[in-house]
Amino acid sequence: MFAIVAPGQGAQTPGMLSGWLRDPAHAERLRHWSGAADLDLVHLGTRASAAAIARTENAQPLLVAHGLLAHEALARAVPEGAAVVAGHSVGELTAAVYAGVLTSTDAIRLAAVRGRAMGAACDAEPTSMAAVVGGSELDVLDRLAELDLTAATFNGTGQIVAAGPADGIQRLAAAPPRGATVKPLPVAGAFHTPFMEPARQAVAAAAAATRFDRPRQLLLSNADGAVLTSPEEIRQRLVDQVVRPVRWDLCLRALARMQPGLALSLPPARTLANILKRQYPGIAVVPVNVPRDLAKAAARLEADTGKGEPAHAGA
CATH class of the missing domain: 3.40.366.10 (Malonyl-Coenzyme A Acyl Carrier Protein, domain 2)
Structure with a gap:
């Protein structure tokens, strides 16, 4: 197979x-x-x-x-x-x-x-995405919920891609979930939301x-x-x-x-x-x-x- x-x-x-x-x-x-x-x-x-x-x-x-x-x-x-x-x-x-x-x-x-x-x-309103690498999945999802963001992609290997309003993505990058790093992605908007x-x-x-x-x-x-x-x-x-x-x-x-x-x-x-x-x-x-x-x-x-x-x- x-x-x-x-x-x-x-x-x-x-x-x-x-x-x-x-x-x-x-x-x-x-x-x-x-x-x-x-x-x-x-x-x-x-x-x-x-x-x-x-x-x-x-x-x-x-x-x-x-x-x-x-x-x-x-x-x-x-x-x-x-x-x-x-x-x-x-x-x-x-x-x-x-x-x-x-x-x-x-x-x-x-x-x-x-x-x-x-x-x-994507042109309708300012949205974006960011890769969240590391941390526990529960901590990551809790942090996204606090910021009114969506877990748009679960890639496995400890990576979740967050999506939502651009200001929320900026706040996520400024204060990541415990044990995680955040990398904003060069995309046009909040795909899969x-x-x-x-x-x-x-x-x-x-x-x-x-x-x-x-x-x-x-x-x-x-x-x-x-x-x-x-x-x-x-x-x-x-x-x-x-x-x-x-x-x-x-x-x-x-x-x-x-x-x-x-x-x-x-x-x-x-x-x-x-x-x-x-x-x-x-x-x-x-x-x-x-x-x-x-x-x-x-x-x-x-x-x-x-x-x-x-x-x-x-x-």
Whole structure:
């Protein structure tokens, strides 16, 4: 059994698609996806500045596109029912493609709608986010409640991302919870909180017009780590996660129960690969960052195929 994980916003770096676009097939896919996103993904992935690709409306479709450039090569090497797939925040759209729920074009289109809508919601009032590292979870959550902040992301490995009004984030940084450090994040606003309700409505309208199929691989929800099988439930959860916390910690617990022998961390791979390695050193993690990593990842998948039973929801 294999795991495939897809990163969320914040993993992007300038020029991250340059190596991929040397392959004409990848370049053609990205031009097609640029039309679906109504964005120049080629420019964003090669020549755009760090500030430009950090913008929410650019970062989200760009990250989904990066993860999906690996899809064709890897999908051939993963038999149906042999993988469990999970995505962090917008990476859940990438994961839905690997699970067979969405087409790549539809995932890019939804990511573009999501990014633009969340960016617009951020402009409505001053909000922000900060990573809280260390301390006890109870102390951290109590401190966030005192400041009227939301725990927007539980990343595991002792990290919670707080979100809410910008002045609350400033007060959190000035007086962290006991035993914790606080690092304000360079994001446009309070993602995965009720401040994103206008964006949720926009994503809901776009998702309603999009075909969702029954998954061919196990798909974990980043709301609670549950395995999803119903296309309608997957659609609703992808919509609702815009305003709900990301429980990556629960996805990690689900993976630990399922005990995959190998985990592929999709590009940009570093953040999630490092989390997996720290939390579950027994899982072999293969990061996929550049095109040459595809052959290595596919070979590992093919070598391990048949060594274990197919994935199943009761694991």
